[in-house]
Amino acid sequence: MWTWRHRAWGARRRRRGLRARLTRMFALVAVLAVVLTTVLTVGATFRVLAQFNPEVGTGATWDAAAWQQVASGAGRSIVRSAVQAAFLSALLAIFVAGFVTRQLTRPLARLADGAERLRAGDRRVQLPIPPRQDELRDLTATFNDLTLSLARQEAWRRGLVADIAHDLRTPLAVLRSEIEAMQDGVQPLDGAALTRLHGEVLLLARLVTDLRTLSLAESGVLSLEPRPLDGGEALRGLAEAYSVRAAEVGVTLSVHAPAPLPLYADPDRLRQALGNVMDNALRYAAPGPVELSARQDADGTHLSIRDHGPGFRPDDLARAFERFYRADASRTRDPQGRASSGLGLAIARALVEAQGGQLAARNHPGGGAEFTLRLPSDGGKIQRIKNGN
Incomplete structure (x- = not known):
């Protein structure tokens, strides 16, 4: 049904398109030129014939000189009418061509001006949409969409640079103040000071590593080695790896995953994505329970991590996967003091999407936030992504 409607819509668009307009205009000019030439030429012919009517049936005879004079006059009259018809047809064609050219070049001139403004750096230029349903309207609308996309990307780029700098x-x-305090003798150079300095260095290293991972994942050049895995085992391994940290901050972990639940993913990248989501849960849900569950349907295998924290505010939910965005700007560290780069959820989504899956967030009806990773159950989708399909 969709295909039939799509083709019918395309056929209607072609009938109303620029090519159809030009065809109708040229056909109209040709028809008017033929009609004008025919009317003037036939009219001249009838006027010439009317000159012979008084002589018809009178029995008068025509000598050669008289006949030559009448024929010459008739020829000049017909030629004059034909020239007039050609001249008027040319004027009509020039008028119609000027009108059509004006209609066509006006939006094209606007597009050229808009492109020049865009080249000069104006990312917010918007052009008026032509009223006719044709290719020029589509081209103008596409240009406006392009400028809006460029404006959003420019704003995102500036925000990203500002966030990275911050x-x-x-x-x-912190490193500078600590080192200067040690140089001035205000701060002793002891193990505690070196531990603080080491922590800040680790934060810088993690930020650089996270930026590189995110860039590789979003550009499609991240090295992946997908293989068949069990979703239940992946969640149980995650719970075991985080059991000590969870206990330290008062979080209890539970796993609900019937076995087997096959999925196809890179084990290291899957562990990294799940770990980033778990870090977020420990940061915002502690103390309280965190539930890990898995299920399977026709779309693939779903791995969910749900906490019982405050959940998302409406604005925060829409921006959950933005780079450097934190729902609570004061929570730059987890309850154990580990620093956060602000890229964890963005990296998790990029890693999941690079493997043909999706990562979604929502407020659970029973309270708290829930993140769900959907991954393919076999390797067919990943292979299609590698092939560009």
Whole structure:
């Protein structure tokens, strides 16, 4: 049904398109030129014939000179009418061509002006949409969509640079102040001071590593080695790896995963994505329970991590996977003091999508936030992504 409607819509668009307009205009000019030439030429012919009517049936005879004179006059009259018809047809064609050209070049001139403004750096230029349903309207609408996309990307780029600068400046400022205090003798150079310095260095290293991982994943050049895995085993391994940290901050972990639940993913990247989501749960849900569950349907295998924390505010939910975005700006560290780069959820989504899956977030009806990773049950989808399909 969709295909039939799509083709019918395309056929209607072609009938109303620019090519159809030009065809109708040229056909109209040709028809008017033929009609004009025919009317003037036939009219001249009838006027010439009317000159012979008084002589018809009178029995008068025509000598050669008289006949030559009448024929010459008739020829000049017909030629004059034909020239007039050609001249008027040319004027009509020029008028119609000027009108059509004006209608066509006006939106094209706007597009050229808009492209020049875009080249000069104006990312918010918007052009008026032509009223006719044709290719020029589609081209103008596409140009407007392009400028809006460029404006969003420019704003995102500026925000990203500002966020990176901010996240780099904080640990660098701490390092500088600590080192200067040690140089001035205000702060002793002991094990505690070196531990603080080491922690800030680790934060810088993690930020750089996270940025590189995110860039590789989003550009499609991340090295992946997918293999068949069991979703239940992946969640049980995650719970075991985080059991000590969870206990330290008062979080209880539970796993609900019937076996087997096959999925196809890179084990290291899957562990990294799940770990980033778990870090987020420990940061915002402690103390309280965190539930890990798995299920399977026709779309693939679903791995969910649900906490019983405050959940998302409406604005926060829409921005959950933005780079450097934190729902609570003051929570730059987890309850154990581990620093966060602000890229964990963005990296998790990029890693999941690179493997043909999806990562979604929502407020659970029973309270708290829930993240669900959907991954393919076999390797067919990943292979299609590698092939560009």
